[in-house]
Amino acid sequence: MELVLGKITINKISFGSQTKVKDGTLFINRDELMSHVAIDERLDSIDLQLARPGESLRIIPVKDVIEPRVKVDGAGGIFPGFLSDVKQVGNGRTHVLKGTAVVTCGRIAGFQEGLIDMSGPAADYSPFSQLNNIVLVLEPKEGITRHEHEEALRIAGLRAAAYLGEAGKDQTPDETTRYSLIPITAHANNLPKVAYVKMLLSEGLLHDTYLYGVDVKQILPTLIHPNEGMDGAIVSGNCVSACDKHTTYHHQNDPVVEDLYRRNGKDLHFVGMIVSNVNVRLADKERSAEYAAKLVGLLGVDGAVITEEGFGNPDTDLMMLCKKIETLGVKTVLITDEYAGSDGLSQSLADGTPEATAVVSVGNANVILELPAMERVIGHLESVEVIAGGFSGGLRPDGSIAVELQVVMGATCQLGFSSLAARAR
Amino acid sequence: MKKIRVVHYINQFFAQIGAEDKAHVPPEIKKGALGPGILLQQLLGNNAEVVATVFCGDNYYAEKSEVASREIVTMVAKYQPDILIAGPAFNAGRYGIACSGVCHAVANKLSIPVITGMFKENPGIEIGRGLYIIETANSAAKMKDALTMIVRLALKLVNNEEIGAPEEEGYFPRGIRENYFAEKIGAVRAVDMLLLKLAGEPYKTEYPIPSFDRVPPSPPVIGLKNQKIAIVTSGGIVPKGNPDRIESSSASKFGEYSLAGLDKLTAASHETAHGGYDPVYANQDPNRVLPVDVLRQLEREGVIGKLHELYYATVGNGTSVANAKKFGAEIATRLKKAAVSAVILTST
Numbered sequence: 001m002e003l004v005l006g007k008i009t010i011n012k013i014s015f016g017s018q019t020k021v022k023d024g025t026l027f028i029n030r031d032e033l034m035s036h037v038a039i040d041e042r043l044d045s046i047d048l049q050l051a052r053p054g055e056s057l058r059i060i061p062v063k064d065v066i067e068p069r070v071k072v073d074g075a076g077g078i079f080p081g082f083l084s085d086v087k088q089v090g091n092g093r094t095h096v097l098k099g100t101a102v103v104t105c106g107r108i109a110g111f112q113e114g115l116i117d118m119s120g121p122a123a124d125y126s127p128f129s130q131l132n133n134i135v136l137v138l139e140p141k142e143g144i145t146r147h148e149h150e151e152a153l154r155i156a157g158l159r160a161a162a163y164l165g166e167a168g169k170d171q172t173p174d175e176t177t178r179y180s181l182i183p184i185t186a187h188a189n190n191l192p193k194v195a196y197v198k199m200l201l202s203e204g205l206l207h208d209t210y211l212y213g214v215d216v217k218q219i220l221p222t223l224i225h226p227n228e229g230m231d232g233a234i235v236s237g238n239c240v241s242a243c244d245k246h247t248t249y250h251h252q253n254d255p256v257v258e259d260l261y262r263r264n265g266k267d268l269h270f271v272g273m274i275v276s277n278v279n280v281r282l283a284d285k286e287r288s289a290e291y292a293a294k295l296v297g298l299l300g301v302d303g304a305v306i307t308e309e310g311f312g313n314p315d316t317d318l319m320m321l322c323k324k325i326e327t328l329g330v331k332t333v334l335i336t337d338e339y340a341g342s343d344g345l346s347q348s349l350a351d352g353t354p355e356a357t358a359v360v361s362v363g364n365a366n367v368i369l370e371l372p373a374m375e376r377v378i379g380h381l382e383s384v385e386v387i388a389g390g391f392s393g394g395l396r397p398d399g400s401i402a403v404e405l406q407v408v409m410g411a412t413c414q415l416g417f418s419s420l421a422a423r424a425r
Numbered sequence: 426m427k428k429i430r431v432v433h434y435i436n437q438f439f440a441q442i443g444a445e446d447k448a449h450v451p452p453e454i455k456k457g458a459l460g461p462g463i464l465l466q467q468l469l470g471n472n473a474e475v476v477a478t479v480f481c482g483d484n485y486y487a488e489k490s491e492v493a494s495r496e497i498v499t500m501v502a503k504y505q506p507d508i509l510i511a512g513p514a515f516n517a518g519r520y521g522i523a524c525s526g527v528c529h530a531v532a533n534k535l536s537i538p539v540i541t542g543m544f545k546e547n548p549g550i551e552i553g554r555g556l557y558i559i560e561t562a563n564s565a566a567k568m569k570d571a572l573t574m575i576v577r578l579a580l581k582l583v584n585n586e587e588i589g590a591p592e593e594e595g596y597f598p599r600g601i602r603e604n605y606f607a608e609k610i611g612a613v614r615a616v617d618m619l620l621l622k623l624a625g626e627p628y629k630t631e632y633p634i635p636s637f638d639r640v641p642p643s644p645p646v647i648g649l650k651n652q653k654i655a656i657v658t659s660g661g662i663v664p665k666g667n668p669d670r671i672e673s674s675s676a677s678k679f680g681e682y683s684l685a686g687l688d689k690l691t692a693a694s695h696e697t698a699h700g701g702y703d704p705v706y707a708n709q710d711p712n713r714v715l716p717v718d719v720l721r722q723l724e725r726e727g728v729i730g731k732l733h734e735l736y737y738a739t740v741g742n743g744t745s746v747a748n749a750k751k752f753g754a755e756i757a758t759r760l761k762k763a764a765v766s767a768v769i770l771t772s773t
Binding site: 112146147174191194206255256261263270303305308311331332333334335339342343344347350351359360363365366386391392404405406414415419422 | 478481554555588590591598599600601602603604605606607608609610611612613614615616618619622623624628630631632633634635636637670672673674675677700701702703705741742743745746747
């Protein structure tokens with residue numbers, strides 16, 4: 001399997017009469033994009049706004065972030081199981097509008113949507129503050145359930161991203177990268193063999209992830225090709241805390257996959273990727289950890305990177321995976337964030353195991369940020385007091401806010417997307 | 426330039442009052458440097474001055490630490506110091522505990538930087554969580570080394586300079602986790618670490634996993650029909666409107682609510698404040714998380730003696746272990762006072 005990813009750099013976004021890319025600018029036909037999204041009868045109203053890096057602008061509550069991509073060549077299409085047939089993806093050629101994203105926003109679906117500031121202190125913590133964002137403000141019809149609400153928002157975001165991605169189809173990319181694994185039988189030299197084990201949140205109750213359209217609550221851990229995520233095979237339906245949920249954008253741009261590919265054949269052999277789930281019952285956790293460890297064993301690797309999604313309850317899955325995989329003699333490194341209290345003095349994780357000797361920390365999510373008022377707000381600012389990481393009194397009359405880092409989209413992404421870290425002091 | 430004002434805390438022994446026989450003396454403050462303060466002043470140089478030395482008997486502090494701390498804070502405040510330096514206490518246990526106690530009290534009340542030093546086995550380290558404590562040798566023979574390190578870090582603290590890692594500055598890790606931007610992204614750091622681990626080379630974990638305290642389950646309750654049973658939840662079930670405004674995540678408080686006259690909870694009377702799970706089902710029927718309906722039935726059937734008329738609720742979502750421990754201890758105290766003999770804890 002080989003995927004050529006063609007990156008078309010977008011420096012500017014603007015509304016225009018036709019949706020197209022010209023000289024690094026993405027022009028968007030507003031009405032056409034809206035009509036693509038408006039077909040969902042569960043939505044009451046749709047608004048479309050643009051957010052550019054450096055603007056005095058706060059977007060809240062944000063549910064998901066999705067990168068516009070298009071399949072140029074090869075089987076299947078973007079977001080298989082949702083917008084395309086369930087053909088296997090990850091082969092051929094895909095174009096990306098790099099530097100842009102679709103952001104879904106609107107009345108709160110769960111408790112745990114987040115915030116993106118396009119400038120100011122919070123912008124240092126969110127990778128999405130550096131993107132030209134096409135923001136969909138989606139309000140649900142009265143009377144629909146929260147689960148319908150979540151699904152409507154999820155699909156609307158995917159539709160908008162796929163629609164915009166089409167504009168890159170006939171463009172010549174500014175940069176192309178080839179992604180392919182070396183067949184396991186061809187691993188001749190003595191470089192260490194490495195696998196990637198990725199936990200996907202699947203606790204139900206608005207904490208879900210989809211693989212080819214399948215709710216991963218229902219799956220046993222499975223082997224996937226790292227290219228499949230690049231074509232949208234993994235979709236977030238997750239309303240867990242903003243800082244450490246994997247948005248669909250993160251799944252499309254998994255930095256662990258990227259770095260293992262970068263070193264493939266030089267420092268290590270990247271053998272493959274296993275996705276596991278995070279269910280709530282102990283028996284489900286045991287079964288999934290056992291099953292994922294077994295797959296690691298079958299791959300015959302020397303080491304594995306294990307990444308977490310969510311916190312608290314999923315800490316148990318992370319530690320189970322670590323223990324069971326280490327027991328097989330496979331060396332592990334874990335990526336997690338911390339909940340050490342706003343003063344940093346509390347115990348950071350809800351669970352631990354002595355085998356977890358190599359842990360990368362992507363930051364303490366409880367740290368309090370003081371954020372100035374912004375000239376413009378997209379969405380509902382008042383939700384800042386009820387989203388996870390917000391608190392009563394956090395919103396001041398002048399529009400400035402005090403919140404935990406937890407509310408900032410992608411701030412402590414446990415795929416290791418950013419450089420934020422925590423250390424002992 | 427204005428001189429940095431330092432107040433130095435020492436015990437009766439270093440203040441040359443006396444040894445064990447004088448360990449009961451109450452705190453006293455004297456202008457200028459005293460005992461090891463003379464050397465401290467030399468090391469501080471011309472930019473800082475030991476304006477006063479406060480001293481206290483180790484036993485006095487140990488027996489009346491709260492009173493002693495208050496007295497010491499009042500004395501120290503009069504000198505308007507920029508920093509308090511305590512000890513170093515080396516391996517003297519009571520002295521170490523006093524140094525940490527005084528540092529905490531002064532930092533809390535006067536909001537100035539504080540620093541002390543002691544040997545790694547000194548019990549003062551345990552209660553000094555959050556403080557800068559320089560690691561010293563086990564005896565005062567190494568006074569100069571200890572004070573040199575203390576002065577180096579003390580000046581950085583007063584001047585608001587960036588403080589390096591514990592091993593660079595010579596202090597015990599304070600148990601504080603601090604965010605910073607690393608040179609590389611987390612994913613690259615993880616692969617780097619894995620390659621080192623695979624090659625058998627030294628690597629440094631970014632988060633040492635602490636050992637967890639496991640609570641052994643209590644023995645079963647005998648004779649339920651004569652017992653008063655309470656319910657406590659971390660599932661966030663609160664009276665409708667969340668009167669105490671318990672946070673949906675990172676709870677800073679718990680609530681105490683009455684069950685008097687309630688046969689069961691309803692969607693009209695109660696709801697969840699918890700932000701970590703889909704609230705639909707808990708809001709439809711709050712008994713799903715806080716089973717008042719079933720407990721009332723068991724009460725009527727005589728299976729349990731009585732349902733305690735108060736229940737306690739907090740939100741266990743991103744709530745720090747330190748806060749959870751504090752809530753647990755306080756709730757347990759109130760339940761014991763109310764002669765509750767068993768508790769059902771429900772989560773989510």
